[in-house]
Amino acid sequence: MAKESLFDAAYKGDDEVLSRLCEENPNLLNRNYLDDEHRNVLHISAILGHEKCVIEILQWKSSSTYHTCLARDRNGRNPAHLAAIHGRLNILKLVSRVEVCDGWFDALTEVADRGNNVLHLCVKYNQLEALKFLLPIFPEGIGAKNEDGMTIWHMAFYGNILQVKRRAELIRFLGQRTSNIVNIKNANDQTALDLFLQRANLSADDFKKSKSVETVILGIINVLHQSKALTAEAISKRQIADDCLEFLEKSKDAIMVVASLIATMAFQAMLNPPGGVWQDDSLDGPNPHRPGESMMAQTHPKYYRRLVVSSTVAFVSSLTTILMLLIRGRMPKDFIRYPTLVVVLLLIAMFMSVTAISVAYAISVAIIAPSVRGHLSAVKEIAIIVTMVWCFPLIFFFITNAKASKGAVAVEKELQEVLCSSEGPDSNNILGDGE
The missing domain is CATH 1.20.140 (Butyryl-CoA Dehydrogenase, subunit A; domain 3)
Structure with a gap:
């Protein structure tokens, strides 16, 4: 019953009920209740953007609070990773609050599944505002590679061409802030431009002359031109x-x-x-x-x-x-x-x-x-x-x-x-x- 009440409060974003449950049973959060996806109440609150519930959990004086921040779900992601994936900027900004548990910052810098850091996840799921916020906080993650040798530039061209087109604004932002890593190669000896040409089914000649391509693709080509992107060859x-x-x-x-x-x-x-x-x-x-x-x-x-x-x-x-x-x-x-x-x-x-x-x-x-x-x-x-x-x-x-x-x-x-x-x-x- 306590588990259901705890998760119900997290889903509804009812911080008062959550606080009352914790006061009635101080060891409630220590029990580390998990749902079917191996997510705890902090995972749920972070996904849904319930800021007050997240603050309540992070401020709770419990021996397991730090570990709650770093707990991973079935996909190997902690609450901070999920907040970035879902673009919960208000949750991510809690890292700057002094009274919040130190585990929240450590959770942001932890590596998720397949070696992806929080910046990789922001790019992969097209969370531009979250990326803008996290870049100054986590600069060492800009040039970091995941298990496939992919940087955030490679991740910008992850998936099919429709997914790449949806990241057009994000790619332009990367071109303005992180063009120094645009020509890093991944584990398959490919640069971001190689991946883009594959996804867009373009030749190197099409890239140079920018002909017979639609507006969004043309805009991405422009960003790559300005960033002096090159193929591995x-x-x-x-x-x-x-x-x-x-x-x-x-x-x-x-x-x-x-x-x-x-x-x-x-x-x-x-x-x-x-x-x-x-x-x-x-x-x-x-x-x-x-x-x-x-x-x-x-x-x-x-x-x-x-x-x-x-x-x-x-x-x-x-x-x-x-x-x-x-x-x-x-x-x-x-x-x-x-x-x-x-x-x-x-x-x-x-x-x-x-x-x-x-x-x-x-x-x-x-x-x-x-x-x-x-x-x-x-x-x-x-x-x-x-x-x-x-x-x-x-x-x-x-x-x-x-x-x-x-x-x-x-x-x-x-x-x-x-x-x-x-x-x-x-x-x-x-x-x-x-x-």
């Missing part, structure tokens, strides 16, 4: 760009030194070609020449042309590398739009300079080393073989990475299109009401 590609910037910062000094040395070597190879230059002036005879002209140009014109080409390629590509590094060093970090492309161009320039200077070295050795009865000497053979062994792996490395670099640059351009369109579609007050 785009984030992975952005990581490649960040790694490229880090590579530039760490390797620029070493690359500068190597490029300078190669440029010096190529310059010297032209000033002092193998065999030296003519010192005299002879316009007659089989080899007419002037002082300062290359002897190799007269004696081995075919090899000399190849030496000039390889040395020039090495010199120009090294200067290009040096110039790119100097320009990069004078620019802010965010100025370069496609860091992956910059790194690819640097690698191409360095590849050309290293390969060209290697060829120039092989030609020089072939000219300087003596021939044996018209055949290549051992020195020449060794020089040619070593150069080929050096160049072929380098060429293979360059070719195998060319496709990956091309793909990274292409995706990075798509990423920049998304970031540059952060203004999103024109939608001053574009969010409509979900169905």
Whole structure:
């Protein structure tokens, strides 16, 4: 009989009857009566928003009051969780009242079923006002993940598209207050944008161009644009760009030194070609020449042309590398739009300079080393073989990475299109009401 009277008072919100029952039997609340859903009277009062009954229970000087606040129903939720789910803002605000049991604040910060905190529940059940109240009180719950690795941003896109549309206002609020966590991935390696595209059955192109979609969805797209939301794939590609910037910062000094040395070597190879230059002036005879002209140009014109080409390629590509590094060093970090492309161009320039200077070295050795009865000497053979062994792996490395670099640059351009369109579609007050 006492149990029925107690629950009847809780359902009706009759705090006077509840107080009288507790005075008649001080141990009544200690007995922890539960209904079929394993809910106590505090659960019932919180669900129905009966503030006076909740205060009466929380202020009751009982040894079990604290545990009553933390008691869980069949779904693993305590009274504070249920108050948030049903949007009972007046019940949630009791946390700021000094005379209320400390267990009420602890109940708000407790984790519910499947690792959801009270903020997850507010978002899942679209309780915007409760979320606005609880965010300053429970800031550590903003980036917290549940058992599925979902933050409150993921939870905003939980369920079917109709449920997502009903959360349009809540999503806009999240975009204004918690956009710093919009690109966190869940346990399935998905961001909030990935979930939204799945729910709305949109492609990445539809998201970027915002075409052929209804007003509510368009409003959500606008919020995601402004929050710079990205898919998991785009984030992975952005990581490649960040790694490229880090590579530039760490390797620029070493690359500068190597490029300078190669440029010096190529310059010297032209000033002092193998065999030296003519010192005299002879316009007659089989080899007419002037002082300062290359002897190799007269004696081995075919090899000399190849030496000039390889040395020039090495010199120009090294200067290009040096110039790119100097320009990069004078620019802010965010100025370069496609860091992956910059790194690819640097690698191409360095590849050309290293390969060209290697060829120039092989030609020089072939000219300087003596021939044996018209055949290549051992020195020449060794020089040619070593150069080929050096160049072929380098060429293979360059070719195998060319496709990956091309793909990274292409995706990075798509990423920049998304970031540059952060203004999103024109939608001053574009969010409509979900169905």
